[in-house]
């Protein structure tokens with residue numbers, strides 16, 4: 001009887017895994033934004049986790065009750081597992097941004113697979129989650145890269161609003177880019193690590209209250225995808 005129960009459970013699990021629409025053509029499309037009737041946006045942070053800025057950004061997000069998606073670099077997650085764990089614990093989604101922040105277009109399929117799986121392992125060890133979203137560094141991805149990521153079950157995610165926070169521009173300029181360009185269904189690109197001085201956390205303090213006042217709801221990228229209009 002027990003055996004049968006386990007078998008039924010295994011069958012149910014297999015059936016539910018099969019139901020995940022990773023093989024649909026929809027899943028293969030690169031996501032830069034989502035057509036939706038809802039007033040939702042996804043805030044994303046690349047290149048961390050890093051001790052200098054990730055913790056500060058997490059503090060600001062918590063203060064405003066905003067959830068985001070962090071595209072971790074695997075070697076950073078390996079060095080700072082406590083920050084990746086905190087991201088997950090505070091309700092944020094974690095995506096894959098390669099292990100060593102490398103140009104995907106220059107990689108063989110085998111090397112891209114290693115980059116993705118090593119990052120997957122680092123995030124799993126830190127936060128107990130499997131990454132399913134992939135953002136290639138600098139948005140560069142060829143057809144082979146796209147195909148390999150898809151085969152590993154990933155949805156490729158780019159962005160539709162670029163804050164250009166990595167250019168060290170001021171918090172006011174970063175905030176203005178967001179408040180003047182944001183529309184329903186956008187994916188906003190920020191960084192929780194840049195080399196040199198970052199004004200990203202300061203910019204969040206300016207634009208988050210504006211967008212909240214305008215009625216925007218901040219969702220994770222996976223949630224945003226689920227809000228696509230039929």
Ligand SMILES: [Zn+2]
Nearest residue numbers: 046047137138
């Ligand atoms: Zn990056």
